[in-house]
Amino acid sequence: MDIYDPKTIEPKWRQFWLDKKVYQPDLAVAKKPYYNLMMFPYPSAEGLHVGNVYAFTGADVHGRFKRMQGFDVFQPIGLDGFGIHSENYAIKVGRHPKDHAKISEKHFYEQLHMIGDGFAWDQKLETYDPGYYRWTQWLFIQMYKNGLAYRRKAMVNWCPSCKTVLSDEQVEGGVCERCKTPTTRKETEQWFFKITAYADQLLNNIPKLNWPKKITVAQQNWIGRTKGLNIDFKIEGISKAITVWTKFWETVFGTTFLVIAPEHPIVEELSWRSENRQNFMNRISKALVKTEQQRKEEIEERHGFFTGSYVVNPVNGEKVPIWVGEYVLVDVGTGAVMGVPSHDLRDFEFAKKHSLEIKQVVSYSDRDIDAKVKSGQIAFEGEGVLINSGEFDGLSAWGIGKQKMADWMIDNKFAEWKTIYHLRDWLISRQRYWGPPIPMVLCEKCGWSSVPEDQLPVLLPDIKDFKPTGDGLSPLQKAPKSWLETTCPKCGGIAKRETDVSDTFLDSSWYFLRYPSVNVNPKSEIRNPKQIQNSNDQNSKRFEFRNSNLNIPWGQEVTRRWLPVNAYIGGAEHAVLHLLYARFVWMALLDWGYLSGVDSPEPFPFLFSHGLIIKDGAKMSKSRGNVVNPDEYISRYGADALRMYLMFLGSYDQGGDFRDTGMAGMYRFLERVWKAFQKQTQKSPAERDPALPEKIKNQKSDKEIKRVLNKTIKKVTEDISKFKYNTAIAALMEFMNAYEEKTSNEKENILSTDDKGKLIKLFAPFVPYITEEIWHNLYPDSQDSIHLSLWPEYDSKILERERIEIPVQINGKTRAVISADPSTAKIQSGIEKIAMEDPSVMRYIEGKKINKIIFVSGKIINLIVN
RNA sequence: GCCGGGGUGGCGAAAUUGGCAGACGCGACAGACUUAAAAUCUGUUGGCCGCAAGGCUGUGUGGGUUCAAGUCCCGCCCUCGGCACCA
Numbered sequence: 024m025d026i027y028d029p030k031t032i033e034p035k036w037r038q039f040w041l042d043k044k045v046y047q048p049d050l051a052v053a054k055k056p057y058y059n060l061m062m063f064p065y066p067s068a069e070g071l072h073v074g075n076v077y078a079f080t081g082a083d084v085h086g087r088f089k090r091m092q093g094f095d096v097f098q099p100i101g102l103d104g105f106g107i108h109s110e111n112y113a114i115k116v117g118r119h120p121k122d123h124a125k126i127s128e129k130h131f132y133e134q135l136h137m138i139g140d141g142f143a144w145d146q147k148l149e150t151y152d153p154g155y156y157r158w159t160q161w162l163f164i165q166m167y168k169n170g171l172a173y174r175r176k177a178m179v180n181w182c183p184s185c186k187t188v189l190s191d192e193q194v195e196g197g198v199c200e201r202c203k204t205p206t207t208r209k210e211t212e213q214w215f216f217k218i219t220a221y222a223d224q225l226l227n228n229i230p231k232l233n234w235p236k237k238i239t240v241a242q243q244n245w246i247g248r249t250k251g252l253n254i255d256f257k258i259e260g261i262s263k264a265i266t267v268w269t270k271f272w273e274t275v276f277g278t279t280f281l282v283i284a285p286e287h288p289i290v291e292e293l294s295w296r297s298e299n300r301q302n303f304m305n306r307i308s309k310a311l312v313k314t315e316q317q318r319k320e321e322i323e324e325r326h327g328f329f330t331g332s333y334v335v336n337p338v339n340g341e342k343v344p345i346w347v348g349e350y351v352l353v354d355v356g357t358g359a360v361m362g363v364p365s366h367d368l369r370d371f372e373f374a375k376k377h378s379l380e381i382k383q384v385v386s387y388s389d390r391d392i393d394a395k396v397k398s399g400q401i402a403f404e405g406e407g408v409l410i411n412s413g414e415f416d417g418l419s420a421w422g423i424g425k426q427k428m429a430d431w432m433i434d435n436k437f438a439e440w441k442t443i444y445h446l447r448d449w450l451i452s453r454q455r456y457w458g459p460p461i462p463m464v465l466c467e468k469c470g471w472s473s474v475p476e477d478q479l480p481v482l483l484p485d486i487k488d489f490k491p492t493g494d495g496l497s498p499l500q501k502a503p504k505s506w507l508e509t510t511c512p513k514c515g516g517i518a519k520r521e522t523d524v525s526d527t528f529l530d531s532s533w534y535f536l537r538y539p540s541v542n543v544n545p546k547s548e549i550r551n552p553k554q555i556q557n558s559n560d561q562n563s564k565r566f567e568f569r570n571s572n573l574n575i576p577w578g579q580e581v582t583r584r585w586l587p588v589n590a591y592i593g594g595a596e597h598a599v600l601h602l603l604y605a606r607f608v609w610m611a612l613l614d615w616g617y618l619s620g621v622d623s624p625e626p627f628p629f630l631f632s633h634g635l636i637i638k639d640g641a642k643m644s645k646s647r648g649n650v651v652n653p654d655e656y657i658s659r660y661g662a663d664a665l666r667m668y669l670m671f672l673g674s675y676d677q678g679g680d681f682r683d684t685g686m687a688g689m690y691r692f693l694e695r696v697w698k699a700f701q702k703q704t705q706k707s708p709a710e711r712d713p714a715l716p717e718k719i720k721n722q723k724s725d726k727e728i729k730r731v732l733n734k735t736i737k738k739v740t741e742d743i744s745k746f747k748y749n750t751a752i753a754a755l756m757e758f759m760n761a762y763e764e765k766t767s768n769e770k771e772n773i774l775s776t777d778d779k780g781k782l783i784k785l786f787a788p789f790v791p792y793i794t795e796e797i798w799h800n801l802y803p804d805s806q807d808s809i810h811l812s813l814w815p816e817y818d819s820k821i822l823e824r825e826r827i828e829i830p831v832q833i834n835g836k837t838r839a840v841i842s843a844d845p846s847t848a849k850i851q852s853g854i855e856k857i858a859m860e861d862p863s864v865m866r867y868i869e870g871k872k873i874n875k876i877i878f879v880s881g882k883i884i885n886l887i888v889n
Numbered sequence: 890g891c892c893g894g895g896g897u898g899g900c901g902a903a904a905u906u907g908g909c910a911g912a913c914g915c916g917a918c919a920g921a922c923u924u925a926a927a928a929u930c931u932g933u934u935g936g937c938c939g940c941a942a943g944g945c946u947g948u949g950u951g952g953g954u955u956c957a958a959g960u961c962c963c964g965c966c967c968u969c970g971g972c973a974c975c976a
Contacts, residue, residue, distance in 0.1 A: 195971090195972095196971095196972085196973085235893095235894095236893070236894090237893055237894065237970080237971080240892060240893055240971085241892085241893080241970095241971055241972080243892095244891090244892065244893095244971075244972055244973095245971090245972080247972090247975075249975075251976090267976080268975095268976075269976060270975090270976075271976070282976090318974085319973095319974080322974060325974095348974095349974090350974050350976090351974085351976080352974075352975075352976090354975095355974090355975045355976070356975070356976065359976095360976045361976080362976095363976090367976065368974090369974055369976075370976080372974095443975080445972090445975070595970080595971090598971075599971085599972090635970095671901090671902095671913085671914070672901060672902085672914090673901065673902065674902085674903090677894085677895085677902095679901065679902080680900085680901060682900085682901075682915075684900095684915055684916070685901070685914075685915055687915090688914060688915055688916095689914085691929095692914085741905095749901095749902075749903085749913085749914095750902095750903065750904095750912085750913080752913080752914090753902095753903075753912065753913035753914075754912095754913085755913095756913055756914075757912080757913070760913090828909080829909095830908075830909045831909095832908085832909085832956080832957075834956080834957095835955095835956055835957050836957095837908095837909050840909065875956070876956095877908095877956050877957080879908060879957095882908055883908045883909080883957085885908085885956050885957065886956090887956055
């Protein structure tokens with residue numbers, strides 16, 4: 024074979040890897056376990072996106088590099104196929120989600136095979152597999168048993184298009200994360216997970232994480248811990264109080280009104296006290312039906328009305344009117360705000376709109392500002408001196424005054440410290456079909472019970488009419504009675520099953536714990552992988568746990584060996600979704616003792632988030648029509664060229680712009696590599712020379728090219744370690760340039776077989792197929808994969824001998840570059856001497872006085888002349 | 890508004906953290922091969938001046954520190970991403 028033909032090479036080695044189980048570490052005995060995990064895809068659309076290929080290739084390069092460094096790399100893959108996204112897509116193409124899952128599973132796995140990643144295929148999993156989701160249900164039950172799952176009636180986010188409730192994390196800027204429809208609020212009873220119980224731990228652990236700043240900051244903000252005061256304002260006429268939360272309590276003397284959210288629980292009671300209850304409730308319901316977006320659009324309106332009731336300001340006994348205001352959100356703080364219009368812009372706007380009193384309590388050194396605040400022209404939020412604040416007058420607003428006022432209010436029982444969080448409990452229920460049924464049953468006598476664990480999984484019933492109904496009822500309500508009704512685990516009477524399914528993010532919150540245990544059975548812990556291979560019946564594998572006595576979803580020993588995940592690689596879009604949920608689940612499991620012996624407070628100590636592939640300067644999207652389908656490029660140029668190109672087009676953490684011409688260029692480069700090795704290993708025309716094998720064997724490398732090779736090994740090793748794949752590839756290109764220049768002159772074998780082997784190994788993580796082919800051409804007797812060979816070391820002695828180039832600057836401008844051997848380059852006198860003798864340097868210093876010489880050892884010399 | 894990236898040739902991007910700006914690639918131009926084209930190879934390629942040697946200039950922008958700034962400091966502009974009526 025003499026032309027580079029990926030079409031014949033790639034399938035051949037793909038099969039070889041499978042047959043030889045090259046990427047299948049022995050999970051039970053691995054000495055140097057390295058769990059290299061990529062965020063698994065959700066197979067919602069037509070197939071693998073080039074963005075997926077980008078993500079997986081970068082992760083695979085890392086895994087291959089680690090494998091060649093002698094680690095037992097475990098790199099599993101699976102499909103996050105349950106959930107709204109898959110279901111919506113199935114509806115769109117007019118299929119039942121179950122049927123669609125089969126089709127997309129086949130397609131995705133085919134594509135995942137094509138791209139040549141070193142996946143551990145024996146451990147794949149799909150979240151819609153009953154053998155998997157029985158454990159998702161198990162996880163729900165543990166949450167319930169440990170008091171972290173509870174049912175509550177609450178105002179929740181509702182997506183009118185997906186026809187289900189959503190968690191806060193799934194509402195992005197007021198629209199549904201999946202379908203971008205503006206969400207509304209709806210009061211219903213739902214299942215929640217108490218993630219807030221872990222708010223502090225989630226926050227406090229962040230500094231321990233080796234994660235991109237971007238993501239840790241996003242999580243910090245999302246958890247949003249703020250310390251403030253709860254201040255009670257007693258309602259006039261009844262023995263109740265409204266509590267406001269504030270972090271600006273120093274302005275409490277300036278309170279001229281109180282504003283509560285339309286959803287505030289006291290609203291009902293206040294309505295009875297108002298003059299016109301009908302009118303009162305009309306105005307409330309008008310506010311409640313608005314979407315989040317509508318409310319935002321009407322911000323300037325500052326909608327609100329007076330309730331007719333008053334509270335008393337505890338600090339000065341002043342009578343303060345209670346208003347309802349749409350700008351006050353129920354779930355921030357206490358859902359009630361003390362209106363201080365002189366020092367809060369929103370309160371100011373509200374006061375202006377409704378002609379409420381304004382009272383200054385902080386005076387500012389800037390006279391102009393101070394005058395304007397005093398006359399009620401502006402609100403100002405800044406450091407100043409307290410006024411109109413009783414005994415606190417004259418103290419600094421943000422300093423001692425703030426402190427003293429807090430102490431005083433707490434001492435007098437007006438207030439107490441209250442830390443609030445932006446993070447709220449995780450809403451788990453979904454009124455959809457395609458998910459794990461929530462494993463709970465309701466008995467009229469006994470109330471809610473979890474399904475006994477030995478009855479898991481609660482299989483998702485096959486129903487034809489699975490589409491969301493829109494009335495807030497789950498499609499599973501249409502399941503047959505035989506499914507809907509069951510026995511109450513407590514009294515044995517008739518109980519009804521919960522018909523909501525759980526959130527997709529629950530499926531993916533623990534999958535990394537399952538991978539190593541996919542084939543674990545309780546007795547031997549690790550099942551012989553061969554057994555799986557021989558089992559033709561996929562279902563027998565999947566359902567084997569149903570009646571097994573493995574009572575948790577993972578083997579203890581294998582989990583201790585492989586967890587936590589060594590490297591987690593994926594996109595940044597999950598900063599406050601998946602990554603937060605998974606951390607929470609991990610912490611809960613640790614506390615419950617299910618991860619005994621796993622010595623890590625976090626599931627992903629190291630996380631790398633890759634950039635985004637864009638096309639023509641814009642995010643790929645179907646509506647823009649700029650989505651790149653990897654299949655076309657693979658069939659045209661091969662997976663290797665696509666991989667190499669994706670890794671080259673920008674730095675892996677930044678992403679890059681996909682261009683067809685770049686793709687073709689990379690194919691040309693691989694052809695050059697191919698040809699170079701053909702030339703070097705080719706037997707003809709001297710084929711008939713019987714002494715040739717001996718000659719090749721004894722061939723020594725050209726000194727110069729050996730030096731370049733060593734430099735390249737060093738550079739590629741360092742760059743791959745740092746995920747700087749683009750510059751690693753650039754270094755390989757530079758090597759090829761140098762190499763080709765040399766061979767075109769000499770037409771000789773200038774590299775020894777050993778050095779050729781080293782060289783091709785450097786390419787192996789990026790282009791696994793072509794390197795395997797070249798490797799076997801190089802070593803025709805080898806039965807082993809290049810990908811299990813050891814990463815080359817460079818000879819530092821050769822590099823030490825390299826001459827160093829030293830720029831010579833005159834008054835800071837480079838006028839010459841001199842070269843010196845490494846030892847001379849370190850000595851000022853030596854470099855000075857060479858510099859002064861350089862003709863172009865001499866031109867600049869001739870007749871001038873050298874005032875100063877700056878010498879940086881081995882780097883630069885700068886002559887300051889006048 | 891707050892937080893986090895980023896702004897470097899025609900384009901994608903490099904730059905060992907203060908030490909030769911533009912590595913590597915794409916594109917373009919010129920040449921070789923060819924009847925011709927494609928492919929391949931060989932050169933040139935930040936801008937301005939110059940026949941050339943060479944010179945000047947140049948990393949969003951205005952200042953500053955330094956022998957030396959893409960890199961550090963102060964002010965501003967633009968852009969991408971996250972959060973946002975958080976009281």
